[in-house]
Amino acid sequence: MKNKICLISAEEQQERLRRIGLDGAALVSENFSIFYLTGRIFAGYILLMPGENPKYYVKRPLMDEGDDITLIRKPEDIPALPKGTTLGLELGALSYNDALRLQKALEADSITDISPKLMGARSRKTPFEINMMKTDGEKQSAVYQRIPNMYRPGMTDIELQAAIEHELRLEGCLGVFRVNGSSMEIHMGNVLTGENSDTPSPYDFAMGGEGMNPALPVGANGEKIKPGRAVMVDMNGCFNGYMTDMTRMYSLGKLPEEAIRAHECSVEICHTLAKMGTPGTETKSLYEKAKEIAERYGLSAYFMGHNQQAGFVGHGVGIQVNELPVLAPRSKSVLADGNVIAIEPKFVIPGFGAIGIENTYVCRETGLECITLAPEEIIPLQ
Amino acid sequence: MKNKICLISAEEQQERLRRIGLDGAALVSENFSIFYLTGRIFAGYILLMPGENPKYYVKRPLMDEGDDITLIRKPEDIPALPKGTTLGLELGALSYNDALRLQKALEADSITDISPKLMGARSRKTPFEINMMKTDGEKQSAVYQRIPNMYRPGMTDIELQAAIEHELRLEGCLGVFRVNGSSMEIHMGNVLTGENSDTPSPYDFAMGGEGMNPALPVGANGEKIKPGRAVMVDMNGCFNGYMTDMTRMYSLGKLPEEAIRAHECSVEICHTLAKMGTPGTETKSLYEKAKEIAERYGLSAYFMGHNQQAGFVGHGVGIQVNELPVLAPRSKSVLADGNVIAIEPKFVIPGFGAIGIENTYVCRETGLECITLAPEEIIPLQ
Numbered sequence: 001m002k003n004k005i006c007l008i009s010a011e012e013q014q015e016r017l018r019r020i021g022l023d024g025a026a027l028v029s030e031n032f033s034i035f036y037l038t039g040r041i042f043a044g045y046i047l048l049m050p051g052e053n054p055k056y057y058v059k060r061p062l063m064d065e066g067d068d069i070t071l072i073r074k075p076e077d078i079p080a081l082p083k084g085t086t087l088g089l090e091l092g093a094l095s096y097n098d099a100l101r102l103q104k105a106l107e108a109d110s111i112t113d114i115s116p117k118l119m120g121a122r123s124r125k126t127p128f129e130i131n132m133m134k135t136d137g138e139k140q141s142a143v144y145q146r147i148p149n150m151y152r153p154g155m156t157d158i159e160l161q162a163a164i165e166h167e168l169r170l171e172g173c174l175g176v177f178r179v180n181g182s183s184m185e186i187h188m189g190n191v192l193t194g195e196n197s198d199t200p201s202p203y204d205f206a207m208g209g210e211g212m213n214p215a216l217p218v219g220a221n222g223e224k225i226k227p228g229r230a231v232m233v234d235m236n237g238c239f240n241g242y243m244t245d246m247t248r249m250y251s252l253g254k255l256p257e258e259a260i261r262a263h264e265c266s267v268e269i270c271h272t273l274a275k276m277g278t279p280g281t282e283t284k285s286l287y288e289k290a291k292e293i294a295e296r297y298g299l300s301a302y303f304m305g306h307n308q309q310a311g312f313v314g315h316g317v318g319i320q321v322n323e324l325p326v327l328a329p330r331s332k333s334v335l336a337d338g339n340v341i342a343i344e345p346k347f348v349i350p351g352f353g354a355i356g357i358e359n360t361y362v363c364r365e366t367g368l369e370c371i372t373l374a375p376e377e378i379i380p381l382q
Numbered sequence: 383m384k385n386k387i388c389l390i391s392a393e394e395q396q397e398r399l400r401r402i403g404l405d406g407a408a409l410v411s412e413n414f415s416i417f418y419l420t421g422r423i424f425a426g427y428i429l430l431m432p433g434e435n436p437k438y439y440v441k442r443p444l445m446d447e448g449d450d451i452t453l454i455r456k457p458e459d460i461p462a463l464p465k466g467t468t469l470g471l472e473l474g475a476l477s478y479n480d481a482l483r484l485q486k487a488l489e490a491d492s493i494t495d496i497s498p499k500l501m502g503a504r505s506r507k508t509p510f511e512i513n514m515m516k517t518d519g520e521k522q523s524a525v526y527q528r529i530p531n532m533y534r535p536g537m538t539d540i541e542l543q544a545a546i547e548h549e550l551r552l553e554g555c556l557g558v559f560r561v562n563g564s565s566m567e568i569h570m571g572n573v574l575t576g577e578n579s580d581t582p583s584p585y586d587f588a589m590g591g592e593g594m595n596p597a598l599p600v601g602a603n604g605e606k607i608k609p610g611r612a613v614m615v616d617m618n619g620c621f622n623g624y625m626t627d628m629t630r631m632y633s634l635g636k637l638p639e640e641a642i643r644a645h646e647c648s649v650e651i652c653h654t655l656a657k658m659g660t661p662g663t664e665t666k667s668l669y670e671k672a673k674e675i676a677e678r679y680g681l682s683a684y685f686m687g688h689n690q691q692a693g694f695v696g697h698g699v700g701i702q703v704n705e706l707p708v709l710a711p712r713s714k715s716v717l718a719d720g721n722v723i724a725i726e727p728k729f730v731i732p733g734f735g736a737i738g739i740e741n742t743y744v745c746r747e748t749g750l751e752c753i754t755l756a757p758e759e760i761i762p763l764q
Contacts, residue, residue, distance in 0.1 A: 031564070035597055039596060040599065041567070041584050041598070041599055043586070044584075059584075060583070060584045060585070061581075061599075062690050089478070091478040091479045094564075095476060096471070096473040096476055096477070096478045096482075097474050113478075162548055162551035162552055163548070165547065165548070165551065166545070170544055174595055175570060183425055185560075200442065200444050201443055202423050202426075202442045202443050203442070204425070212554065213621075214389055214422035214423065215423065216556045216557075216558055217423055238597075239595075240595055240597060241595060241596070241598070307444065308444050
């Protein structure tokens, strides 16, 4: 039985390989790339040779061997490449030691980086992938709409976050939050209220927060949700290996006028950018438009943070939460059909806290199609 | 104010640096190592030069600069090293591209791997670190003892797991589960019941399970907890950046005799190994003793799995869940004072499921001191 290891159809796999567009030998090793090429995780490697079907070298789990599947204990069990071969590796993710070990194990003459081609392909989702992400958006939206029922008077930010995590898990959220690179860490997302929102974090997320411990300094810090304050909820939308990214606002009692205006500004930015974004649009023009609208509202000083500002207003999302393209002032990318991007115009108002929404959009010929459809208004917690 | 960036005392930091024992220039870059050297996470680098105080190059969060703190945008902002310097880098963790970029940015003549020295030092915990881990053990034990109250009739494995996660988070569990290497992924641990326990996983954990989705194929798969079955709970013990590792068994109704004997065997292995393990003990002798006891019980075929068996019975634990030393048949390590190891003799009985316990121990002159003190017997769920 051919391709038993591959849970996506042979056609879907071929389409993804075509989008990657490799022109030489390559060995795929990272979990997120193995998932992209097979729809599943296994421990091992996928060997791609021009004009040949993918070959799978599997360490775990135990499975039946076949034409395309070979069980191995270590990479040295993979047959050597023809003399003089340049081997493509994921040099943006693979450790230095592992990269050299794989080169030696396969007796490659030299190595070259396939990370950019893989990231480029993954940024343009296939119709199958977009359907996966729409399912995520529906489930994530369903949980967000139950948040007012999860609130109990006197709750802290972390207590509300734990309640949301619980509901997400019961809805089928896998919990993992795959991040590109090793420097960003988070547990299931971010719930922010009050002054804590203005605490800078070491991580390159749009918003900060002190966190519960210096070992994970981001997000909720145990601050009580106070009357007249809002709660920003930006939680994990991974139900099937893909994820959507959505932020919504919740309020306790009456919010100050400035916060309500900042929320309106955020919604206006999302709607304006959604109309602007078509294949060919420069992503930096989306960032500039967002900044321009924030300026018009007089909110520049609070745009994407206050004490520490993030340098982007949106980012690609898919198997990982920080994919291409990035909506940033110096970005050189243009939108492509099938890009899926999160747009998150957010503000931190000193003395009040974080406010703003985030949606995930699919780039179509007609504009950006929103796939995170929970109501965008500020929802009262009681 | 000197060392404001460092949340551990100068003496504690010096002791850790002494244990690492570098003899040349080194640039520390990974979150888990930055946490080890400072007690906090920041985005950036720690430059270690022989005979000098550590220098911190910080990208985020924004902080005051000082003698030892320099804010940078990118690694190229770090001053060049003296000509001819060999630079130590974490080549076991740093990506190939990042390693070469750092070498170039600092104009190092060559690079050398400091990962083994860092991992070696981290495996021998200081008294301060051991106290942190004792706190983890206490909190984790407190939550485990509340598990019978979390059970509701008709629950599935994932529903019970979500309830335990919720309680852990309210107790202060940070949720993150730091793992060495990029190949292992898990969300907050593993709850296993019934046939699912015998499904091999791609990950190198002691136990498998199908998981809820091929995107994260490990652990609970939605199987209902049935009368006459047990539930194995092996959940996240990270409350402060360190973590303990503990597994306990829960039962629904009367368990078969074979399962009860396997549990007794697991407890006997733990107690026997705890008495054997002193500084100088070969870790492979601990593995061999565990295997020998399993054989005496006639349980070899189920030891550390059935369809797929794990090749170890224990492992170091600390900032990451898979530290040194490893208790495996071909391990060459010997126990050292201050090692903290998890011992997890587990069995998978076909048609019944997983059974066995796990404790975290500190290696002392007098033997292994258990720091996960929840009762070891099988606890009824109702």
